[in-house]
Amino acid sequence: MAATYNHKSVEKKWRGRWEAHPINVNDGRKPKYYCLDMFPYPSGSGLHVGHWRGYVISDVWSRYKMLHGYYVIHPMGWDAFGLPAENYAIKNGVHPKISTAQNVANIKRQIKDISAVYDWDMEVNTTDPEFYKWTQWIFVKMFKAGLAYEKEMPINWCPSCKTGLANEEVVNGCCERCHSEVTKKNLKQWMLKITAYADRLLEDLDQLDWPEKVKKMQSDWIGRSYGAEVDFKVEGTDKAITVYTTRPDTLYGATFMVLAPEHVMAKELATDETREDVENYIYRASTRSNIDRMQDKEKTGVFTGSYAINPLNGAKVPIWLSDYVLADYGTGAIMCVPAHDDRDFEFAKKFSLPIIQVIAKDGREIENMTEAYTEASGTMINSGEWNGMESSVLKREAPAMIEKMGYGRKKVNYKLRDWVFSRQRYWGEPIPIVHCPDCGCVPVPEDQLPVLLPEVEKYEPTGTGESPLAAIDSWVNTTCPCCGKPAKRETNTMPQWAGSSWYFLRYVDNKNKEELVGKERASQYLPVDMYIGGVEHAVLHLLYSRFYTKFLHDIGVVDFDEPFKKLFNQGMINGKNGVKMSKSMGNVVSPDDLIEDYGCDALRMYELFVGPPEMDAEWDDRGIDGVRRFISRLWNLIQDSAAAPAAETADMIKLRHKMIYDITARLESFSLNTVISGFMEYTNKLIELAKRQGGIDKETMDTVVTLLAPFAPHAAEELWETLGHEESVFENNQWPQADEEAMKDDALEIAIQVNGKMKGKVTLAVDADRDTALAAAREALGSRYPENAIKEIYVPGKIINIVAK
């Protein structure tokens, strides 16, 4: 009897071997496959079993690709700048540089326990000056391309994090990071013109093999709409108000106009009678928080006292103010067609404004309208020369017609805003700009990068809208790179997302001092073939990365313009009752103890076994016993047979090929939980068959061990060695091939139903004809065969169904 499975000694042995003899080497002949994990930020609490899941999935996939003969690029690094690291440092009174280094060391130890095939020579850290030199370099390039600009405007401000935020970082009016309510603050900000890439970011989604959900989230976030701007003259003045509409076909139905309270003309439209009400309304709107404004669905508004003239028919329409119109979308003013827009309808009802229908639904006007008819489908009525046209056609053609008539112009709008890029925090990349009184904003020359983040005593955020860096006079005061006169450094830092927007490019050439990434390496190893991580970055990191990659493509750094060909979002692992794992809930399960007790291989397999990889799962320690027992059973089977393999039998060959087929198909469809159950199922069958025929043959054992290798690499290597192989199972590079001929059964057990209900079974030859099958069914059911059968269904290989009255 061979030694029982001892995960500690086996795993220690093979970890040592792999370190001495790496198994994933680039021999220059293999094709490459780039399998990337979303890199972690080194938090102080370390990894829990939920983080592990994604890393296990990517490692299984990487090893699977290795076994197909690929050189797999599988790197790991640290997203170490940004708020989490800094907040952790502040809370614990340690400099972020020190705490970050400690956390990296701890998490690296934990990640090494996964025994993934990470290539640590490729490691990057976003806080390394050799790395952020290039983060700054990209900013300088964007500045030179006119894509980075400074602007003073009211931006989203998190009073708790004491910094400005990008739109993408505000979730339901709250800070994405700390969930405090976000306020507005007027600040001079660096902005990145991501809107210049809006069309490409939208249209190129089509070519990506990404989850539809993520593509839709990005496409909704970009929010492109087609319509027209229409100019309405203000009665009695020579001024005009421009509105944006996606429904210019309904222009004849405009019975009033609404401006956002923040609209520049809001105040001047007030008359003597309305001035007090108008100013009150504007004031009240300015003091209401975003959250109030979102929760309060009841429409409010005030009449300005002024009228606008519909250019098409000269109709006089009252101009109102209401906070349901957003100041920063379109022109901040809308024309209102209550008959064909829900919000306008509600407003018109509340303030008793006229409603004119201009689209006939089903050929006639709607009587006693109780809700707006919002579809662009029907014949135009009450619309002058447009009468009789089809609304859907007019909707498409009206922008051009209006432009031709001189009343406005075609217009495409986006929800996407430019990216607020300044952070008033210490722990980030300094923005490499010098402010010169004479020359203005001057980028730091590329050969002087990086602009090092200075050491400071006080790195807590100030809350004043200035970064802590502003207090370091010796650092702030510098000379202008352009004219040499005294000048001041930009003191804001970049957001957390800056480094992560391009880190995946650096892995493949992380020691290059001359270039962000060398041309040759870039074209050889990039882009990423498979990207694995959580769905929470759908419109943050994943949108920013695409933007950066497109920009780097445009300036000739890389020759592709989409970074991640395929994306997989793994589900979260929660604690009991679906509660998110967190320190404060005290329900965090650390992988460390589980590895100690059950072994890395068992934990790897259990991480997959808990459920479909794309779905959330509740962690329950107890289940890991089952996986551990499975490994032991398979271990014993092979250890016992390895010394004296049995001869091949027809049954064993058939079982082997079925196993190859099933495991491979499930792997290819990423159904990793059923791969594990498949292993258990087939192992049980192998054990049973081996028992019956006195052993298992060599080729079947080799096959099982190879299939197992991506999942339980240590156990697989040990068994592979036991089977007499000298090289690593991964150096064998042979994923088993299923022979479909060899899998075929000549007889099948099929079910017999009566009226669709299972009544019995019968074993039939695969090619049994109808008469044979029905005769067999009749015999099998005996007296239970219905006498009044009216129809007999026989689907070869599937079913017999007797239909009876």
Added chain:
RNA sequence: GCGGAUGUGGCGGAAUGGCAGACGCAGCAGACUCAAAAUCUGCCGGUGGUGACAUCGUGCGGGUUCAAGUCCCGCCAUCCGCACCA
């Protein structure tokens, strides 16, 4: 409000329209043991029946089909995303 996902035993979950509950956990019984652990064997949705079996059963209500967890229509619940974007 709009969009998407999910809903199956005590639990996690499995089922190209064709035997619902694979696989595993937990549980029960047995073997081994002085005993326990480990391991092995068997049972394991509800109801009725000693039993062969019968009957109900995949969130709810309809429908299509010889046959529906699966397809279609209408609901409900939970979760996620968006949320006055004109």
